[in-house]
Amino acid sequence: MIPKLPWLGVALLAACFSVAWAQGPAQGPADGPLHTLLIPPEVLLQQREAIGLTDKQVDQIRARVEVVGPKVQEHQARLGAAMGRLAELLSAEKVDEDAALKQLDQVLAIEKDMKQLHLRLLIELRNELTAEQRQAAAKIAQNPKPAEGLEQRLQAKIARIEKEVQSRAQAGQSPFDVVGLMQKFPELMQNGQVREAEAVLDRAIKMLGLEGAERSPRGEKPAGPPRELAEKIQVIQQRAERMRQNGQDVSEIQKRMSKLGPLVQQGKIDDANKLLKEVLELTDDAAADDAPGDDAADEAPGDGATFDENTRLSPEAVRAEVNALNREDIAWRKIAWKTCLLDGLKASREQKKPIILWVFIDRPIDDERC
Amino acid sequence: MFAGAAREVVFANPEVVRRVSEEFVPVALKAALVNNPPRGPEGELYAEIGRSKPAPQGICTVNSDGKVLAWALSFDDDASILKFLDHVASRYAQSPDAEKPVVAERFMKFPSRKFADVEDNGKRGEIPEQHAARDRCPAAPLLEKGTLVGRIVGRPLDGDGKPIADTIRQEHYMEARLEVAIAHQEQLAAAVRRAEGKRFRIPGQFARQLISHAYLGQLDVNPMGTIPGSHNDRGRWVFTGQTIDTGDPEIIRVRIEGQSDVEGGQDIGQNLRSDGRLWDHRVTLKWQGYADIKDNRVIQLAMIAGGDERLRWGNAHLNLLAESDVEHLMAGHPIDLECAVRYGLFAESCSSDEGVEGDPGN
Numbered sequence: 001m002i003p004k005l006p007w008l009g010v011a012l013l014a015a016c017f018s019v020a021w022a023q024g025p026a027q028g029p030a031d032g033p034l035h036t037l038l039i040p041p042e043v044l045l046q047q048r049e050a051i052g053l054t055d056k057q058v059d060q061i062r063a064r065v066e067v068v069g070p071k072v073q074e075h076q077a078r079l080g081a082a083m084g085r086l087a088e089l090l091s092a093e094k095v096d097e098d099a100a101l102k103q104l105d106q107v108l109a110i111e112k113d114m115k116q117l118h119l120r121l122l123i124e125l126r127n128e129l130t131a132e133q134r135q136a137a138a139k140i141a142q143n144p145k146p147a148e149g150l151e152q153r154l155q156a157k158i159a160r161i162e163k164e165v166q167s168r169a170q171a172g173q174s175p176f177d178v179v180g181l182m183q184k185f186p187e188l189m190q191n192g193q194v195r196e197a198e199a200v201l202d203r204a205i206k207m208l209g210l211e212g213a214e215r216s217p218r219g220e221k222p223a224g225p226p227r228e229l230a231e232k233i234q235v236i237q238q239r240a241e242r243m244r245q246n247g248q249d250v251s252e253i254q255k256r257m258s259k260l261g262p263l264v265q266q267g268k269i270d271d272a273n274k275l276l277k278e279v280l281e282l283t284d285d286a287a288a289d290d291a292p293g294d295d296a297a298d299e300a301p302g303d304g305a306t307f308d309e310n311t312r313l314s315p316e317a318v319r320a321e322v323n324a325l326n327r328e329d330i331a332w333r334k335i336a337w338k339t340c341l342l343d344g345l346k347a348s349r350e351q352k353k354p355i356i357l358w359v360f361i362d363r364p365i366d367d368e369r370c
Numbered sequence: 371m372f373a374g375a376a377r378e379v380v381f382a383n384p385e386v387v388r389r390v391s392e393e394f395v396p397v398a399l400k401a402a403l404v405n406n407p408p409r410g411p412e413g414e415l416y417a418e419i420g421r422s423k424p425a426p427q428g429i430c431t432v433n434s435d436g437k438v439l440a441w442a443l444s445f446d447d448d449a450s451i452l453k454f455l456d457h458v459a460s461r462y463a464q465s466p467d468a469e470k471p472v473v474a475e476r477f478m479k480f481p482s483r484k485f486a487d488v489e490d491n492g493k494r495g496e497i498p499e500q501h502a503a504r505d506r507c508p509a510a511p512l513l514e515k516g517t518l519v520g521r522i523v524g525r526p527l528d529g530d531g532k533p534i535a536d537t538i539r540q541e542h543y544m545e546a547r548l549e550v551a552i553a554h555q556e557q558l559a560a561a562v563r564r565a566e567g568k569r570f571r572i573p574g575q576f577a578r579q580l581i582s583h584a585y586l587g588q589l590d591v592n593p594m595g596t597i598p599g600s601h602n603d604r605g606r607w608v609f610t611g612q613t614i615d616t617g618d619p620e621i622i623r624v625r626i627e628g629q630s631d632v633e634g635g636q637d638i639g640q641n642l643r644s645d646g647r648l649w650d651h652r653v654t655l656k657w658q659g660y661a662d663i664k665d666n667r668v669i670q671l672a673m674i675a676g677g678d679e680r681l682r683w684g685n686a687h688l689n690l691l692a693e694s695d696v697e698h699l700m701a702g703h704p705i706d707l708e709c710a711v712r713y714g715l716f717a718e719s720c721s722s723d724e725g726v727e728g729d730p731g732n
Contacts, residue, residue, distance in 0.1 A: 322714030331382035344397035354462035360373035370373035
């Protein structure tokens, strides 16, 4: 059975939509209406003067984005966990087809939630605008400032990644790490972080081993990095992949590694070596932290034992210290906040008192940071 | 930042606490329910509140039929908070229900800066006796049964190594809710099995849950860089585990030790967050504690951590020091902190009233 990768399609579609946004008018007629009807917040804020937004509207746009941001993070965390579970199921010796498909449903459901969240935000923002402002925003959307060659470059990279992923899927391989990485691409594009988005594509190309596979116009294969560098790059790639699989943040590695290409191209091999040494040190602890269990069991990690017998606390002592930090007599907790609106209205009618609502991004009374 | 500032300078004011408790019915609502109301009659009540909202978050007052009397996003000064309560009480006396139309007043800053009123739409929403959706309140937390739920508390230490007394500002007393998903608990249980009694690395996702809430201040200053518009400069941690005997064959106790070093800050010039906020944050901690595992799930987790923290927060667009905090609840207050800190964490499997079978996302 050829594994289906619908979220890749979603990611790539969204990516193309984003590229179109970054570049200019959509090429296909089907993209046109969406492109001019729903304007992303970053574009509204960037073009606030041209669109004629008032300070109040700008505040409201920012406030709406502030509400949605953490929700997106929450969905991304859920999606990451669901994808991880799916990868786990698919990596079994004999894949439980029913369980895998059920897990896929979960992944798709979370993706749907994310899309709805995004669309709802765009609709809310559109409803904030006057007819004249919508017209001005649509005009800007139709004629954005072009970025030379970006669209073609990104689309070419996406096409290479898509082709390779599909090819591997047909061969029974499932490059879930790459697919997982690609999830970041649409959001980066929608945030206007084009360089970071392109770095994601470059990383995916590296992970798929496509780096350097593209031939120059004369058909000559571009020269790769010297062997001494290539070996280090390979180690870093392995460590970064392991970190990513374990949900660790690899953005710093990506950021630093993006500087490598220019150094090699300029012949600054010593500088490139120095950079790789830094990244190797950076990945050392983090990668070891998340080494698969078997490796960890074989290699007793003595460096992780932070305390000696004199400073090591018993379970009871740990609990006592935790309790000593807790305070229950906190001023804001003295108000007996209800959390249910129906309960509040019922109490209001019975007690003949107005309701004071504390409307917050999450439940501020629920031991939450806010 | 709004809710943190509102909690610190409005709902921690003793006179406000007294009057809200005596003269109002206090209800804390998730903004998501007001901004994206659920379907059905209950959802229409949220939608009616949201119809006049001047911003996605705020302090709102409604009458007994759920009609908005007034919104406030900030106040001229501390005394204005009490005047706002007086004002609302007066309006409630005139319009306790939806019998006659009532406009929704909206204050950017009470009483000096007012937005346009929102007229009554004439609709009188039905107030259901109970919730739809299997009687679950849409505001109630929905967790998969077995999720590890707890609280982490963080406090800066004084020169004598004791927690400082103030518990109002979040950079002085931080509480956060901690949730560890079943999948991450199972990863830990699997790592314990593979280690066969030897010291082992704590799986990354589990370790991340321990450190990701351990920072002082409001939720905007997460040094892990998870808030849009922020970045993470450093995120290194090493946690190891070692099983120890409990005398109970059904419970596996793991002693956990580790170190974490996390640093992050605001992306300067990032359009999505160009509200002028400026901050940087670094937290370096040593951790120790215990996790009890039964039937492949963590049933109890207790950790303590100590170390150093540096946090700076300000806003380039606002002269925060010159204004009282109630004047700019949206922007918070300046913070410049560098000190020793201590964190404590305790979590248990979620109680049955929070837990639902299976993935709550379905």
